[in-house]
Amino acid sequence: MHRFANPTRFVALVRAVQPWAAGIALVTLAAGLWFSLIASPADYQQGETVRIMYVHVPAAWMAMFCYSSMAGASAVTLVWRHAVAHVVARATAPIGASFTFLALATGSLWGKPMWGTWWVWDARLTSVLILLFLYLGYMAIENAFDDRARGSRAAAILAIVGAVNVPIIKFSVDWWNTLHQPASVVRLDGPAIHPSMLTPLVLMAVGYTALYLWILALRVRADINMSKVRALTLRGA
Amino acid sequence: MAVFSGTDLRCVRGERPVFDGVSFRLNSGAVLELRGANGTGKSSLLRMMTGLLPSAGGTLSWNDEPIAADADAHRTRINYIGHLDGVKGMLSVAENLRFWMSLRAGAEADEERYHMALATFGIEALADTPARYLSAGQRRRVALARLVACPASLWLLDEPATALDTAAAAALDHTMGSHLGAGGMVVMSTHEPARHPTPRVDLNDYARRARGAVRTAAGMTA
């Protein structure tokens, strides 16, 4: 890990990853959408609305995955003071917030036909909503300081504090009685979902992850270039 | 005989390199003056020595042990006077001073020290005055009284004579003299012309070197 603390080497890594991530994202998302919208069966209970799942569930996974990455990168920032780790965390935040919003919005669209309401105040929905606020708080504090380094450190601490929410989201459907269905893919006794549905789900999940890496690579490079611009401006001043 | 030293210290504020390659060595009973134009990092170097500001490179050592290895022990050795006085306006001078004494094990109930601190800087008469009624110079005296009230071997003073009148400046000189005589150390930033030859770090040189370093950092390829 220390090898990539050097921005130059890290940028080289990012540049190498970017085209692969872009390619995988485009291919798997196209295949995943085809399988989920056309080639998979409608659910015998839920009918065609089940297709929302293929957009919704991986988005919710990514919301938590992005937050965990952000908190992990923040811990690296604070412990080893690696500036690149913070660039990754900072670049992840808006992507994670978008996935969280996507999960909430598609969940709401799915909830209307299934539960008869756009929104219920159950543990899963509430904790995901809080996750969205944590992302927003992270981005707000990141930009609230004149000294950018201050903003980075404060945001890193907040990201770590907010990480307590991640297990709460994961287990909220098991700990509390709720309308939201319990985990059906990632569980100890194997997935409780038919393979014809699992295929598009996995494809979409891989596609989302690759999409995340692609956007992350773009944002990280932009961020590093911006700090170079600032360094040059300061030098001129 | 204690030694406080720094090697190859580097400072980056925000994204701006301030100084690079600062080294010094300070023995018991000696003063180190920090000089340099505004923005060359005198306060930053002092804050680094205090442990408030982590250095971007290099090490600070006490008796050749890195102070980062035992930050708690380092905090018991230092007395820091920064730009801000740290005096609470709503509390009286006496309450302010006693509060600071209560944070030092062994100093909390030292009446002799407390009276000596007030007397040294001529603020006995103000003891019961709420600090918000004090002038800038008087507040500075209260801040400096901490040096006497809370014993510590290394004094880190950031332009300590700011706002002081001649009498108080003389009192500060005298206090520093007896502190050094007793084997203490002082690091201070100052703009005043030196009266006697003292070891000094001129940050102007190091700041120039740091600006050179920006050029290399900015030349990095994306």
Added chain:
Amino acid sequence: MNSFSALIARDLRLACRQASDSLTVLAFFILVTVLFPLAVGPEPGILARIGAGVVWVAALLAAMLSMDRMFQSDYDDGTLELLVAAPIPLEIVVLAKASAHWLTTGVPLIAAAPLMGVLLNLEPEGYGALLLALALGTPSLSLIGAVGAALILGSRRGGALLSLLILPLFVPVLIFGVAAVEASLTDVSARPQLLILAALALAALALTPWPAAAALRQAVE
């Protein structure tokens, strides 16, 4: 321990000399509570139904309001950097400041809560649970708030930013605080909710001083 009590004593003394600050928070608490009957209508049944929630939300907002001052004045006048450089663990400083905040904000809120219950037509069975829940819940608010207050030091938009950071983290306290009162109103034991509130307070006591101290350290860098 000595430094701990000295810090609390100093903060209490400061709070007494600036008593209007604490009173403003209390007045805010009462005002917010009073706004609800005016907004939802004075019908006693509705008020009794939402009473516990209203008191809790008002308490949360009032605690919030005083929170951004927790470290701000020490930060402004240089006391904070001296505390960071002082030979005492910064986590102890955080605990002392949070305790002082609770004594000057949490305790007055708890004391005023029964009066708010009367204004909101709260059933007599609810008062015990309300007071206990507030007594167990408000320390968590002060402790979690300490993290937020330390994080926003020196930022451009203090108060609004603090609410964005801290209110989401207050949600568990709010949920179980209200649930405790509701349980006692429906003749169910409020014990589980109160125990959860106590657990949250203990967890906050154990976990919040570290990030708050880290935030203070980076604030004075």
